[in-house]
Amino acid sequence: MDAGNMNTNRGGIWKCARCAEELQTKKIVFSYLGHTFSHEVPTCPKCGKVFISKELATGRMAEVEELLEDK
Amino acid sequence: MKMEDATAYTARCFNGEPASCSFACPFHLDIRSFLEKAGKGRWTAAYKELRNAVVFPVIVSMLCEQPCRERCQRTLIGDEAIALQELEKAVIKHVKTRKPDAYFIPPKAQSLAVVGAGPAGLSCALNLAQKKYSVTVFDQEESWGGSLREHPCFDRFDEDIALQFSAVDVTFQLNTEITKLEELNGFHAIYLATGRGGDSFGLLNSWEPDLQTTSNPRVFLGGELCGVSLMEGIAQGPKLSKTLEVFLQTGKASGTSGGYDKRDCGHYLSHDDAVPVPMVIPSSEDGYTEEEAKQEAARCFLCDCEICITSCEMLKRFRKKPHRMAVEVFTDSQAATLSSRSITRETYSCNICGYCKSICPEDVDMGALLQFSRTARMNGGIHPPALHDFWLREMDFASTEGFFASAPKGEETCEYAFFPGCQLGASNPEYVSKSYEFLYRNYNAGLILDCCGAPAYWAGDEARMDLHKEKLYKSWTDMGKPTLIFACATCESVFHRFLPEIKRISLYELLAAADEITPVSPFPAASVFDPCAAREDHGMEQSVRRLAQKAGIALRELPEKNRCCGYGGHMRIANPALYDEISRNRAEAGTQPYIAYCVNCREVFALQQKACVHILDMAFGLEAAAKVPSLQEKRDNSLKVKKDLMKNMKEEDFEAAVNDWDGLNLVIGEALQKELDRKLISASDLR
Numbered sequence: 001m002d003a004g005n006m007n008t009n010r011g012g013i014w015k016c017a018r019c020a021e022e023l024q025t026k027k028i029v030f031s032y033l034g035h036t037f038s039h040e041v042p043t044c045p046k047c048g049k050v051f052i053s054k055e056l057a058t059g060r061m062a063e064v065e066e067l068l069e070d071k
Numbered sequence: 072m073k074m075e076d077a078t079a080y081t082a083r084c085f086n087g088e089p090a091s092c093s094f095a096c097p098f099h100l101d102i103r104s105f106l107e108k109a110g111k112g113r114w115t116a117a118y119k120e121l122r123n124a125v126v127f128p129v130i131v132s133m134l135c136e137q138p139c140r141e142r143c144q145r146t147l148i149g150d151e152a153i154a155l156q157e158l159e160k161a162v163i164k165h166v167k168t169r170k171p172d173a174y175f176i177p178p179k180a181q182s183l184a185v186v187g188a189g190p191a192g193l194s195c196a197l198n199l200a201q202k203k204y205s206v207t208v209f210d211q212e213e214s215w216g217g218s219l220r221e222h223p224c225f226d227r228f229d230e231d232i233a234l235q236f237s238a239v240d241v242t243f244q245l246n247t248e249i250t251k252l253e254e255l256n257g258f259h260a261i262y263l264a265t266g267r268g269g270d271s272f273g274l275l276n277s278w279e280p281d282l283q284t285t286s287n288p289r290v291f292l293g294g295e296l297c298g299v300s301l302m303e304g305i306a307q308g309p310k311l312s313k314t315l316e317v318f319l320q321t322g323k324a325s326g327t328s329g330g331y332d333k334r335d336c337g338h339y340l341s342h343d344d345a346v347p348v349p350m351v352i353p354s355s356e357d358g359y360t361e362e363e364a365k366q367e368a369a370r371c372f373l374c375d376c377e378i379c380i381t382s383c384e385m386l387k388r389f390r391k392k393p394h395r396m397a398v399e400v401f402t403d404s405q406a407a408t409l410s411s412r413s414i415t416r417e418t419y420s421c422n423i424c425g426y427c428k429s430i431c432p433e434d435v436d437m438g439a440l441l442q443f444s445r446t447a448r449m450n451g452g453i454h455p456p457a458l459h460d461f462w463l464r465e466m467d468f469a470s471t472e473g474f475f476a477s478a479p480k481g482e483e484t485c486e487y488a489f490f491p492g493c494q495l496g497a498s499n500p501e502y503v504s505k506s507y508e509f510l511y512r513n514y515n516a517g518l519i520l521d522c523c524g525a526p527a528y529w530a531g532d533e534a535r536m537d538l539h540k541e542k543l544y545k546s547w548t549d550m551g552k553p554t555l556i557f558a559c560a561t562c563e564s565v566f567h568r569f570l571p572e573i574k575r576i577s578l579y580e581l582l583a584a585a586d587e588i589t590p591v592s593p594f595p596a597a598s599v600f601d602p603c604a605a606r607e608d609h610g611m612e613q614s615v616r617r618l619a620q621k622a623g624i625a626l627r628e629l630p631e632k633n634r635c636c637g638y639g640g641h642m643r644i645a646n647p648a649l650y651d652e653i654s655r656n657r658a659e660a661g662t663q664p665y666i667a668y669c670v671n672c673r674e675v676f677a678l679q680q681k682a683c684v685h686i687l688d689m690a691f692g693l694e695a696a697a698k699v700p701s702l703q704e705k706r707d708n709s710l711k712v713k714k715d716l717m718k719n720m721k722e723e724d725f726e727a728a729v730n731d732w733d734g735l736n737l738v739i740g741e742a743l744q745k746e747l748d749r750k751l752i753s754a755s756d757l758r
Contacts (some may be wrong), residue, residue, distance in 0.1 A: 033409050033455065068410045069455040 014051060016044035023051055030061070033068045072447055077401040080440035081393040083433035085338045090374040092139035092155075094336040097306040098131070100124040102139055102155065103375065109158055109368035112361060118166040121159060122235075126194045126305055128169075129231035132159035133224060135302050142335065144374050148342050151350040153371050161364035164357075171238040178203045181319040184258040185209070186249050189217020190301060191294025192264035193232060194308025199315060200239035207258070208241060211248040217266050218295060252290065259319055262311070264294035264304070271296055282314050282324050283307065291315065291324075338432070340374055379427040379437060384653050385642075386427070386437065389417045393435060400444045409453045418444045419458045419645035422653070423529060424603035424635035438640070445531030458645045459530035461751045469493035469522035470539065472728060473709045476546040477720045478517040484551025488517035489578070490566075492559035496520070496712035497705035498670040498685075502558070503712045505691040506578055510556060513585065517553060518720065519546050520713055523562035524569065529641045540569050547573055556581065558687070560604035560611060560669055561639075567607075576610075579668060582690050583614035583621070590689040592622035594682070598661040599626060602669035603635040615668045615686050622689055629661045638671040644751065654679055674699045701744055702753035732758040 014023040023042035028050055030037055039060065042051040052061070092102045101120060108117035118128070125131040135156060143152030163169065183199050185192045188210035200206045214220070219228050252272050255261050263271055271278075275297070277286035283293050293311060294304035314326035351367035353359045359367060379393065380386045391399070396417070403412040421441040428436035448454040473493065478485045489503075489510050496503035503520075510516035521543060527535040547553070547570075554574040557563040563575055582588050599619060605611045619626055637643070637654035654675045664682035666689070667673040676683035677699050687693065700708060714725040735758045739747070747753070 032457075035410065065457060069458070070410075070413075070416050 014042055016047060016049060018049070019044055019046040021046045026050075030064075032065060035068050037064050072401060072404040074398070074401045077404075077440065077443070078394070078397045080400075080443065081397040081435055081437075084376075084393040084431075084435045085336070085433065086376050086380075086392050086394065088336070088338070088375075091142040091144060091336050091339060092153075092374075095138040095142040095334050096124075097135070097138070097300070097302045098124045098126075098309075099306075100139075102153075103371065103373050105162075106153065106158070106368045106371040107373055109162055110365055110371065112365050114162055114166040114361075115168075117162045118169065121162060122169075122171070124309075126197060126308055127190065127228070127231050127235060128159065128163055130190065130219070130228050131302065131305065132156055132163060133227070138334070144339060144342060144372055145370060147339060148345050148347055150347050150370075154350055154367055157353060157359055158364055158368055161359035161361075164359075165361050165364065169234060171235055173238040174201055174203070176203045178205070179319070181205070181259040182207070182257070183260050183262060183315065183319070184255045185262045185264065186255075187217060187264040187266055187269060187294065187296070188212070188215035188243065188245065189264060189266050189294060189304070190219060191296075191299075191304030191307055192217070192262065193236075194305045195262050195264065195293065195311050195315070196241055196308075197235055197239060198308050198312035200236075200241045202312065202316060204316075204319065206241045207244060209244045209247050209249050211246065213246050215243065215245070217264075218301065252287070259289070260315055261290045262315070263290060263292050263296065265296050267295040269296045282326055283311050284324050288324070338376065340372075340376055340378070340432070342372060345372065376432065378430050378432075379435070382430055383427050383437075384649060384656065385417070385420050385422065385646075388649055388652075389414075389420075391417065393437060393440075396437065397440055400440055400447075403444065404447050404451070407453075409448075409455060412453070414444075415455060416645060417441070418448070419455065419640075420642050420649055422603065422635040422637070422639035422642055424633075424639040425606060426603060426634055429606060429633065442529075442531065445529070446533055447531070449531040450533065454531065455645075459526065459532075459641055461644065462526035462641045463530055463532070463535070465493065466522045466524070466526040466535075466539075468706065469520075469709065470542065473520060473522075473713060475520040475713045475717055475725075476518065476550065477717075478550050479511055479515050480720050482515075482517075485515060485517040485553045486551075487514040488519055488547075488550055488553040488555055490519050490521070490523070490555045490557055490562060492557070492562040493520075493522045493709065494670045494705075495558050497709045498674060498700065499687075499693070500708050500712045500715070501691070501693055502670070502685065502687045504715060505693070506558060506687065507716065509582070509585070509588075510578070514556075514581070516556060517550050518716060519543075519550070519555070520709075520716070521546065523559070523565040525561050525565050526641060528565060528568075529639075536569065544570060558668075560602045560608060561671075563608065563611075564604040577608065577614060579614040579618060579686060580610050583617040588618070588621075588690050590618050590622035590686075591692045592619070592624045592689055593684055594624060594664045596625040596627060597664045597666050598629050600629065600636070600657070600661075600665040600667045600672055600676070600683070601633045602667070602672050603633050603639050604669070606633040611668070615666065618686055618690055619666055624666070627661070627663055631660065634660070636669075636672040636675040638675055647749075699748070701748055702751065703755060706753065706755070730755070730758075 021044050024045055025040045026043040027038050028041050090103045093099055105117055105120045121128050137156055139155055140152035146152050182205040185196045185208045188208050196206045196208050219225055274285040274290055278292045278297055283291045285292055293307045314324050318324040348370050351363050399414045403414050406412045418441050421438050423438040423442050425438055428434055489507055491503045524536050524539040527539055554576055556576055556578050558578040566573055599615055601612055636657050637650045643650040658676055658679035658681040665676055666686055667683055668686040673683055673685045710727045717723050717725045737754055
């Protein structure tokens with residue numbers, strides 16, 4: 001993978017549909033229930049929209065969500 | 072929230088309380104625990120349990136009249152009561168050592184005089200001596216034992232008494248008759264247990280049975296002198312020793328009854344599934360062998376009510392007793408952040424289906440407790456928004472874009488109006504259109520397409536529910552306060568709870584009574600799956616059965632009625648694994664196909680691949696859709712219902728709002744579609 005560019009899992013490159021810019025990984029801060037956590041996710045350098053992969057959503061994000069909901 | 076606010080929900084639960092036999096026992100021996108230990112051959116532990124309660128195990132095991140046996144719940148299924156006395160003897164016989172424990176406590180300065188070395192006096196003396204008070208026992212006879220001395224087995228009792236006193240220091244002044252209380256002026260307290268017809272020094276009339284006090288604050292009375300039985304006299308010892316200790320320390324007698332005010336607790340469990348087991352007869356005159364004793368003890372039901380925990384998947388999964396759950400609802404409410412709360416998952420995993428209440432002998436409703444917790448969390452702003460967000464958005468949709476209310480065509484008001492609920496038309500537009508045609512033709516009914524508010528109720532969102540209630544109320548009054556006709560038991564129960572002044576009737580009652588309806592059945596035999604919300608609505612239950620029978624179906628009742636299919640309480644996001652388990656269990660509860668009359672139940676079973684039709688499929692001869700529509704299709708269906716009926720009733724054209732992203736063409740494969748629906752993500756969410 002190039003330093004800033006994101007490859008799709010099929011070998012292509014993720015692009016922002018709106019801006020046609022190639023996504024670049026960037027550290028993004030997420031917040032839920034007053035707590036925050038950060039993760040590097042593909043982001044459009046122009047509009048700032050982030051791409052959250054299924055792995056992240058059902059993996060780490062769900063994990064953190066549950067941790068915050070449960071003791 | 073105060074602690075009592077939460078514990079009030081479970082106040083009547085008797086889980087963990089002593090069993091009915093223990094209430095009857097003069098010593099309140101924890102018979103359940105004693106027999107559990109004996110059943111496992113744990114003779115030392117069983118002996119200690121016995122010894123600590125009855126003081127003199129040999130005497131009690133030979134002389135107790137066993138009132139416990141009358142309350143033994145084995146007798147409820149026609150069995151003999153547990154042979155407790157034989158088991159006590161067996162435990163005494165099989166325990167390795169009966170040597171009493173010595174307690175290393177510093178001696179106390181206060182002293183007690185006990186007059187009468189009979190069983191009652193000795194029991195009290197022993198208990199206070201164990202607490203290291205200085206105890207002196209007086210008796211006019213030359214040896215201890217009182218009324219027991221005449222008994223043919225006295226040598227065995229004598230040995231038991233000597234054994235129990237072997238680990239304490241007690242001064243015995245035998246051959247000493249006390250004629251005046253003044254002789255005992257040096258003692259801080261006096262216990263008179265002089266036996267039947269013995270001297271009470273004129274204090275018997277002032278005797279108060281609960282604390283055993285008299286008009287002389289320093290003097291206490293007990294045993295057969297006061298007319299209690301031999302066993303009760305011994306049983307007074309441990310209790311009185313506590314009262315006396317308080318008196319010796321503070322100068323005031325006080326104590327508690329320990330919650331055993333009555334001999335019959337009145338709590339008997341249903342042992343319907345229990346298998347009768349005959350009482351074990353000892354193979355020799357010497358009593359039970361170890362194996363026989365274990366076998367007999369194992370006949371004990373270990374009666375403790377856990378019916379809600381064993382019947383409900385949620386309670387079983389979290390393994391929490393009702394009282395503990397109530398305390399945790401309170402302690403949770405005190406935590407300032409959600410992440411420091413400990414029962415969030417439990418709170419949002421409940422179906423709020425009321426099944427626990429329906430089977431609880433005391434009507435304890437764990438769902439109501441958790442609903443209370445949800446509401447308190449929402450009011451306090453400490454709740455996990457992700458768990459109910461989807462349904463609250465659905466509610467917003469159904470009450471805005473999906474909303475439509477109208478009196479029948481050409482009229483301002485009506486006597487009846489159909490309230491199909493948000494899911495009926497979403498699942499199949501024909502359910503609403505066919506039902507409405509029927510209701511318009513026969514009852515000149517109007518229509519209200521709206522959400523009943525269940526999502527707000529289940530999320531604990533009182534503020535949103537109040538607002539929605541006003542909206543519903545307005546639709547209803549605008550239409551001339553018609554009787555509402557319901558197809559969904561949940562909608563009906565929500566109206567019953569929040570708008571009880573509105574008259575309600577079920578669609579199925581009207582269909583069952585109509586000659587024009589000739590239901591058709593896809594199955595020769597089936598079981599009606601009653602939704603949890605219909606538990607109180609017997610009219611709905613019966614009319615669905617009448618419709619099914621009209622179709623010629625042979626009905627077989629399910630073993631358990633009104634269980635939640637998994638949809639209730641909107642717990643699916645909070646606990647997907649539990650949701651799967653519950654819906655699978657319900658699908659497997661009956662071997663025959665199901666007839667549902669709640670669309671949510673029908674969809675849950677369709678996803679479980681269980682043969683199931685909605686009663687409206689049968690009533691209107693619709694082709695039962697095996698497939699469950701996707702979330703997007705459901706929204707589209709809802710809007711179609713609105714569009715068609717609006718045109719039909721008002722001759723108005725409805726155009727759904729268009730978003731910029733609606734044109735985006737998504738290609739979603741079947742497997743992904745399934746996963747999206749499982750995760751409650753719609754295509755428009757994706758766009």
